[in-house]
């Protein structure tokens with residue numbers, strides 16, 4: 295592909311106006327002012343258009359699109375995280391089938407592609423079906439099979455979820471793809487044991503995987519852990535050796551100063567999920583403090599049952615507004631830093647060193663936005679428009695590894711009508727089960 299005369303926004307907020315960008319074999323091979331003569335395939339006229347890096351959603355449970363609105367719907371009340379999980383989410387999840395997860399994930403992928411996400415980190419079950427959906431659609435994904443067991447007599451090798459993870463790792467190795475990857479995913483401290491966490495750390499080291507987990511999402515979880523172990527969840531995970539692996543920890547709302555020191559020391563990436571934390575009334579993560587300390591922070595939406603959408607631009611908008619309101623400082627979480635969190639920091643959290651920015655040699659994971667869209671006009675500052683005013687309909691195109699996966703409301707790799715139909719059928723059957 296060749297993009298001509300297009301404004302290029304890099305992950306650190308640098309704007310390069312009117313550039314030519316050439317893509318070959320899924321990578322960006324040229325960024326400059328002249329037009330290299332060659333047969334580039336499709337040529338995209340870039341006048342009044344913005345080319346920016348695709349977004350990385352580093353914490354979600356994509357299949358939960360089929361539970362969007364369910365947690366609060368039928369019960370008629372809004373619940374805190376522990377009751378929301380125990381009374382609403384876990385019981386219905388126990389009735390879900392592989393097909394429910396497949397079609398729910400497909401719907402999630404469609405929503406992500408149409409809002410600019412090129413890669414997601416997922417934690418769920420029937421993870422082979424999550425992988426199948428990611429593989430078919432063309433999106434990138436780091437997939438974790440959620441591992442939960444609080445019986446400390448049980449070892450890892452007695453858990454079906456362990457064999458699901460191992461099976462998926464081996465299956466994807468055979469496919470020789472690095473687009474879809476497998477992470478080891480202990481659900482959280484409160485749904486596992488220190489013994490299990492230690493075994494998972496070892497397993498992750500043997501297979502060279504990354505790790506995803508939930509950490510210190512609510513105050514109740516934090517206090518219960520201290521009651522159980524005499525230390526915080528971050529200290530439990532560190533002592534189990536889990537933080538010796540590359541870890542992405544979702545939420546980190548209630549981490550103490552010394553927990554934050556543990557995260558910094560071990561280079562743990564925080565997946566900041568402000569909208570989910572606000573909706574469930576869990577609190578607000580001390581993101582600015584963590585960033586000041588040098589802790590890597592990326593962004594996640596969490597599931598559509600607690601958000602309730604997968605729009606990552608909206609997520610960084612919320613993150614920036616919260617950071618400024620809390621600090622009573624309009625300079626807190628600047629637009630360029632928010633953009634970096636949703637792009638390059640996310641790619642690094644997934645172990646994708648050559649992704650998340652527009653640079654020669656990097657993977658062509660790109661978004662094209664219409665600078666003439668009402669919400670992007672006028673152009674005093676493209677970056678400010680992007681963070682604080684852009685509506686999703688400004689997005690014209692989502693490209694992953696040089697392949698167009700979304701263009702003007704159409705999904706070249708997905709049958710969106712069939713996905714909608716199958717999701718509605720799954721919901722009906724699930725509620726009747």
Ligand SMILES: [Zn+2]
Pocket residue numbers: 353354355508544596597
């Ligand atoms: Zn989550």
